[in-house]
Amino acid sequence: MRNAYISALYDIAKRNKQVMSLNADIGAIVFDKFKSDFPDRFVNVGVAEQNMIGIAAGLASCGKIPFTYTITPFITARTYEQIRVDVCLQNSNVKIVGVGAGLVYSTLGPTHHAIEDIAIMKTLPNMKIVSPADPIESKMATYAIAEIKGPVYFRIGTAGEPKIYDENYEFTFGKGVELKHGDDVTLIATGSIVYDTLMAAKELELKGISTRVINIHTIKPLDKDIILKAARETGAIITIEEHNLEGGVGSSIASVILEESESQIKFKRIGLNDIFCSYYGTHQELKTHSGIAKEDIIREVINLIKLKDKQVK
Amino acid sequence: MELEEIAKNIRKKIFLMSYRAGSGHIAPSFSCVEILVALYFKILNIDKNNLNDENRDRFILSKGHASSALYSILAKKDIIEEKLLDTFCQKDGILGAHPEAHSIPGIEVSTGSLGxxxxxxxxxxxxxxIDNKNYKVFVLLSDGECQEGSVWEAxxxxxxHKLDNLVAVVDYNMLQSLGKTNEILSLEPFNDRWKAFGWGVKEVDGHNISKIIENLASLPYTNNKPSVLIAHTVKGKGISFMENVPLWHYRIPNNREEIEIALKELGLDRKEFEEALK
Incomplete structure (x- = not known):
């Protein structure tokens, strides 16, 4: 996803001279082409993230379109108040790009995991949040957010995510994507864990459970229609995210359903249960350890279906 | 009107608007009146009829709590309507205790959080x-604000980046909310700190308008370097009982004796005061 973002950004910068990349000393090699072709428009601010956001807001006030980039916790939590005051309060045209969504920096430990970024970014007025599921979506979403005037938090993975989309995919900001139709239960996921969700859905089909899968790539504003439709048509929803449950996308979806759905539905969130993940290994191993792997999804679906059936009887 | 006379009037305005609102930071505003008068009347290239001119100089009140001083200056410069000052910190008004850029003409940046x-x-x-513009950017900082690490990142x-078009002015009144900067978290050696960070540095009496102008007339202080003017000021300057007393950082006079002294020292007569409060 990272390389897809960078190559799309390069392409956008080639056509729009106002586009800049601001980095806080992250992005070795991958930014070299951008840096050498647009030397005036690539600024490595050093290890000074708060300053990077303030500078970006200043640049934006002069018509520049700065894309700020570093590892997620450092660009969301470390800089939170700069994002709040300099970017969101003033509706500055600054893009906040956090690399390393969820637990993908698995061996780097909890300082580098992104497990509360959605919660803290979504609470800011004027902020929009986009969380692509694979490299193609990352690329298409980069083009889309460059067109949005105002703050956007873009939550991307690193490298090697499996493909979900082909090159013909058209990204529409604010619109969830039904990746698989189904009638018994709906799985709504965001980020690279959409792939694990799809794999779980395929296995569930073999067990005779008709499973709908929705990729909610835009977390704010949320596509209420696709959620309410799924609630109405399947009566059971499970949300899956690589993020703490508290304040995650599942909590946003729960709010929509509770406030606006007229259907009686069964609901479950899958995510990190109020923990830091002090565990090392591969990305997959951390997901398993944290209870958010494919097997966990399958188990929760089966449990929820049982509850749903009980309710019907 | 003489600039000193303007400064005197600005202090009256600050006092009246804060008293009326029962809110605002009088002492930190008084501290930077002469700095703002010098900037807005002699230094800044801002056209009130073309506030979005991309070649304009920018002024940022980083010590946003001195908003009442800035609003009074903007009114004096006809950038905002003078009668707006009466709505300071009040229902349906747009002038808060900290300035907001999107709603107030002439405010470049919303500030209030320091650093x-x-x-x-x-x-x-x-x-x-990048765009080869000739404008300059002036940022007014408080001294307490310079305790924020983000100031030093910037x-x-x-x-x-050799930003010789950037000018910081520090309102160095040596006082912060709860006491003396030297006792809470010293900034000294202040001049050397800026020098060590690669800035051209000058110091000035921050209540001497002509000296401030003199020190801001020729910039940058050093080629290829940003400039900082350390303005030695007195917090609360203009009302004797406020001067150098930390308690007055965020406090409005409320007893008869205080008001009498304030009016006398600011040159406001009782009638003018009562008239203004109507």
Missing amino acids: HGLSFGSGIALAGK AAFASH
Whole structure:
């Protein structure tokens, strides 16, 4: 996803001279082409993230379109108040790009995991949040957010995510994507864990459970229609995210359903249960350890279906 | 009107609007009156009829709590309507105790949280360099604000990128909310700190308008370096019982004796005072 973002950004910068990349000393090699072709428009601010956001807001006030980039916790939590005051309060045209969504920096430990970024970014007025599921979506979403005037938090993975989309995919900001139709239960996921969700859905089909899968790539504003439709048509929803449950996308979806759905539905969130993940290994191993792997999804679906059936009887 | 006379009037306005509102920071505003008068009447290239001119100089009140001083100046410059000052901190008004950019003409940046202005200003200065503009960016900082680490991130960035179109003015009144800066978290050696960060540095009596103008007339102080003017000021300058007394950082006079002294020292007569409060 990272390389897809960078190559799309390069392409956008080639056509729009106002586009800049601001980095806080992250992005070795991958930014070299951008840096050498647009030397005036690539600024490595050093290890000074708060300053990077303030500078970006200043640049934006002069018509520049700065894309700020570093590892997620450092660009969301470390800089939170700069994002709040300099970017969101003033509706500055600054893009906040956090690399390393969820637990993908698995061996780097909890300082580098992104497990509360959605919660803290979504609470800011004027902020929009986009969380692509694979490299193609990352690329298409980069083009889309460059067109949005105002703050956007873009939550991307690193490298090697499996493909979900082909090159013909058209990204529409604010619109969830039904990746698989189904009638018994709906799985709504965001980020690279959409792939694990799809794999779980395929296995569930073999067990005779008709499973709908929705990729909610835009977390704010949320596509209420696709959620309410799924609630109405399947009566059971499970949300899956690589993020703490508290304040995650599942909590946003729960709010929509509770406030606006007229259907009686069964609901479950899958995510990190109020923990830091002090565990090392591969990305997959951390997901398993944290209870958010494919097997966990399958188990929760089966449990929820049982509850749903009980309710019907 | 003489600039000193304008400064005197600005203090009256600050006092009246804060008293009326029962809110605002009188002492920190009084501290920077002469700095703002010098900037807005002699230094800044801002056209009130074209506030969005991309070649305009920018002014950022990083010590946003001195908003009443800035609003009074903007009114004096006809950038905002004078009668707006009566709505300071009040229902349906747009002038808060900290300035907001999107709603108030002439306010470039919303401030109020300390340690943001110099980064924001560095971004504007960098854009000016990229686009070959001749504007300058002036950022007014408080001394207590310079305890924020982000100020020094910006200071390092500005000198590294040779932002000689960036000018910081520090309202160095040596007092912060709860006491003396030297006793709470010393900034000394202040001049050397800025020098060590690669800035050109000058110091001035921050209540001497002509000296301030003299020190801001020729910039940058050193080629290829950002400039900082350390303005030695007195917090609360203009009302004797407020001067150098930390308690008055955020406090409005409320007893008869205080008001009598304030009116007398500001040159406001009782009738004028009562008239203004109607």
